[in-house]
Amino acid sequence: MATISKENYLKAIYTLGEGNSKLVSSTSLAKELNVSKAAISEMASRLAGQGFIDYKKYKGIKILSKGKKLAISVIRKHRLWELFLVDSLGLSWDEVHNEAEKLEHCTTDFLIDKIDEHLKFPKTDPHGDPIPNKNGDFRTVWNDMSMKECVENKSYSIVRVNDRSDDFMKYLSKIKFLLNKEFIVIEKLAFDGSLKIEIDKIKHMLSEKIIENIFVREIKN
Amino acid sequence: MATISKENYLKAIYTLGEGNSKLVSSTSLAKELNVSKAAISEMASRLAGQGFIDYKKYKGIKILSKGKKLAISVIRKHRLWELFLVDSLGLSWDEVHNEAEKLEHCTTDFLIDKIDEHLKFPKTDPHGDPIPNKNGDFRTVWNDMSMKECVENKSYSIVRVNDRSDDFMKYLSKIKFLLNKEFIVIEKLAFDGSLKIEIDKIKHMLSEKIIENIFVREIKN
DNA sequence: CAAATTATTTAAGTATACTTAACTTTACTC
DNA sequence: GAGTAAAGTTAAGTATACTTAAATAATTTG
Structure with a gap:
């Protein structure tokens, strides 16, 4: 069992x-x-x-493969629930992790497949993490980079975050730093690794501790 | 705990x-x-x-009141999940009981209130059972009657069922005997308490064991 | 390479939630 | 009201999933 x-x-x-x-x-x-x-x-x-x-x-x-199969099945349930709660119930992305942490253990394969279908077989969850399909395959190809590698005067969009703590997620929500949101790097401070960015015409300073948990994609114009 | x-x-x-x-x-x-x-x-x-x-x-x-409060909270979660799975995910009413039986234990009050709101504070679940509100009050007034009391040549609609076994629910689904569905009593057999009804222009014989688990409301024209 | 430190396991104990078997209480019957 | 059957509890044992404390293995450091 x-x-x-x-x-x-x-x-x-x-x-x-x-x-x-x-x-x-x-x-x-x-x-x-x-x-x-x-x-x-x-x-x-x-x-x-x-x-x-x-x-x-x-x-x-x-x-081992038996354990991997079960682990991926739980991860699949977690990520589909997160996306479902955001997309279909209007929760915000900082609210869904703890709910999904519980729901993932009491959801049948039958139900999660229905949710997958309802969401039209999505590839990523609200944090940008890939959702394995019914067979346990992650089909998404990683083409993101750490926000640490950002350079000045370029535009990026946020693709994935790597921390689920309440404080972290709530802060990102507060400054409207959401998935797929575009931002411009204004200044990069070498001495503490922090980054000054502009998002929705508002400037923010982000510490190294924050940016090392964010993954982005460059926007080429 | x-x-x-x-x-x-x-x-x-x-x-x-x-x-x-x-x-x-x-x-x-x-x-x-x-x-x-x-x-x-x-x-x-x-x-x-x-x-x-x-x-x-x-x-x-x-x-005791402390236990009652917890019991009603679990029942509320169960019934809201059932309705949600039927209304928002398109599951059929014979599929939702077992899912809700698991989900009811891993749903926070926060989440179930969101679901309640999403469903616009419904009064009954897909089996016709009343859903307690956030304060634990069942506001629905019972005005149904047992199907055993049905008389010939009258129309009724099904208001509530009192059994959740797979066999029972699947049979009702099969003959399209769903909540709020109208039917006419064609014949009542006194010797075994069974009932001949017409639903969607098709006639069915229902045994006493079935009808004693169904509650109806008379339709007056 | 021996000593010290860190990593890990074992042992003993606890709480939850079950089981079967034996025993006790209650209710029913004559 | 005694005898018995049914209902209910207690006792002993099991599995899961933890804990702390003691013991042991592995690694690091001088």
């Missing part, structure tokens, strides 16, 4: 392992899931016993 | 106790929740300890 806990462990292992390439350590998993390292050891043994992961004591965790 | 189990226990206690009037027995609860009678004793002690119910050993269970 795939309980809520197991689904969250597998999602975290999949994310931290970046697909299935990297080994995931107990410490990083414990931090991600907000549980003790002892809890990780225990659950790792259980998940390994059920064929979801490969677990070598003191070495690390690697997701 | 209100876990999924606790929510289901309170929902069942509220339903079997018909609001808060009747004492609920361990046996009936065990049957409703598909667990052993021993499990009922244990959970009853826990719920009583937390002030959700009044529990007198060997006597029975009675819901």
Whole structure:
């Protein structure tokens, strides 16, 4: 049985392992899931016993195809819910993450496929992350760049954000820094890595901590 | 903390106790929740300890205002989800009960209020059951009658059904016997309590077991 | 390369939510 | 009112998913 806990462990292992390439350590998993390292050891043994992961004591965790399948299915549910809540229920993008975090665990494949269909099989969620299709394939090709690489006097649009904390999302909403929104880089400050940008004719200073979590696409005119 | 189990226990206690009037027995609860009678004793002690119910050993269970509040909140979530899935996602009424049974436990008050608003504060769900408002009040006045009381050559419309089993709901869907649908009683057979009705110009025989779970309103012309 | 530090696991204990089996209470019948 | 059947509880045990504290393995550093 795939309980809520197991689904969250597998999602975290999949994310931290970046697909299935990297080994995931107990410490990083414990931090991600907000549980003790002892809890990780225990659950790792259980998940390994059920064929979801490969677990070598003191070495690390690697997701197996069975675990990957479940993780992607949960991610798919999460992202489709987020988009659905924004598009069909009018929630704002900083409100949907926590709701989707719960809904992803109590949605049947039947229902999520109906939602996928209703949204006309979208490719990305409201944060710009790709939505896997029914078969678990991410078809979107990454062609974005970190906002850190932006140069002065060029226009960009925001393609993806990499943080879901309330504070971060709420700040972006407040300055109307939404997905696909265009902005111009006015000034780049070398000494602290911060960026002065103009959006909707209003200028904002963004710290390095903010911009390293934002991914953009250059707009060529 | 209100876990999924606790929510289901309170929902069942509220339903079997018909609001808060009747004492609920361990046996009936065990049957409703598909667990052993021993499990009922244990959970009853826990719920009583937390002030959700009044529990007198060997006597029975009675819901308290704290428990009633939680039960109604879960029922509200269930019924709003059902209507939402039918109205906004196009699921059929026999598909929504099982989905709502899961979603009701992982929906915040914030989200369900958004759904309520989106549906324009509906009064009944797709089975005709009343939806409590944000304050927990059921405002709908019951003016339906059991289908058993139907008489020959009169027209009725279906107002509410009292069973959520897949077989029952699928059969009603199949013969297009949907909420608010009009039908005429052609013949009433006294010996087995069955009813011959006409719906969309097609005649159907409905057994007593079916009609006792259907509630109707007479259409006067 | 040995010592120290960090990472990880094991052990023991807790809470929830179940089970079956044994026992007790209540209700019913003669 | 005693005997019995049904209803309900208690006791003991299980699985999941955590915790803290102690022990062990791996890695880093002098």
